[in-house]
Amino acid sequence: MIEADDQDNLAVSLLHRDGSLEAIPLSAVCRLGRRMQVILRPPASAVLVKQHRVPAASRRELDNILRHELSRITPFTAEALFWRWDVATPSDARAGSAITLTMVPRSVCATALAKLEQLGIIADYVDARAAGKRYLLPADRGIGHRGGVRLFRGLAWACLGLSIVALLLPLVRQAVALRHTESEIAALQPELRQVQALRRIMTARQAERDILRQETVRVGDVLEILATLTRALPDDSFLTNLVLQHRRLTLSGQADSAAHLITTLSANPAIHDPSFAAPVMHSEKVAADIFLIRATYGP
Structure with missing residues (x-):
């Protein structure tokens, strides 16, 4: 007390x-x-x-x-x-x-x-x-x-006891862990070979996609060009033939008034220098003008 x-x-x-x-x-x-x-x-x-x-x-x-x-x-x-x-x-x-x-x-x-x-x-x-x-x-x-x-x-005291145990058993734990790791590595070898094969295939496909992308940049995207022409051409006209070569367009088709097509195509910022490649002919059989136009497609 x-x-x-x-x-x-x-x-x-x-x-x-x-x-x-x-x-x-x-x-x-x-x-x-x-x-x-x-x-x-x-x-x-x-x-x-x-x-x-x-x-x-x-x-x-x-x-x-x-x-x-x-x-x-x-x-x-x-x-x-x-x-x-x-x-x-x-x-x-x-x-x-x-x-x-x-x-x-x-x-x-x-x-x-x-x-x-x-x-x-x-x-x-x-x-x-x-x-x-x-x-x-x-x-x-x-x-x-x-x-x-x-x-x-x-x-x-508990921490001290755990520290002593950790100091006394490191070699045994390391040996057990090493043996376990080696067995796991051996078991994973087949899967590892499959992963490496898939990686080679993916690398090859990526190279193909890169080549396709480069060609698309060089010659133009066909689907994009078709969509642009569909929006640019008036409803009274249609194409019978389309040739794309190094972003050079050759359009042939029919229209109620072919003379207005040059103005319409020139108003589109993606189509440059549209001009008639041949005289416009009027067909009485289809009651329409037959045209042949060349232009350049690009940004």
Whole structure:
């Protein structure tokens, strides 16, 4: 047990099972604190007791209710106190339960706790005495400090153990992994050969597509040219023959008025220098002009 006075001086005693106290130096707590409970006793003037009535509820519900009620019925929040509650009278469905709250502000013990923490000592309980009774207030209520330290230490030991295992077994693991990798590589050889063959075929087809694209750029896209002529020629005309050679067009066909075709084709930005390659002849049999036009196709 560690007792702190109003000047934050610490007096250390070892509490035996028979209730007797034995004074020991603070350094001894550093050794004993790891396997024994550490209890901090604040000055008696720091202990606060309050009677409060709450609705009838289970113990877990009462704990949550009081945790939120503390900031309303006291000047402190639950996180700013070491506290506990005890039922003063049995709960009644209508009247609720009379609760005795025992509290110690954390600020009162802050200096003493800081001194202990510098020595690696963490208090488990705060010993509060009021009205001739002794109450042990959980020191980790609301903050879980000691539980966090224990968890951290446990994780540290686990990491150390895993590190030792990793250092002792690297050669075996590498041999097993190497053997497994070699067997997988051997099993994948047929599929690898198939992939390489498909890659060669795809490369050859890509070369063919590149050649076709180059030729299309050089001589022109036939489908694009047909679409352009279809949009450019009026509805009363049609082609009987189309020759494309190095973007040079030779158009032959019939139209109601062939004279207007040159103007119509010249208005299209993709068709350049349209002109008649032969005299226009009028056919009485089909009642239309027969024409032969040459032009250049390009951007």
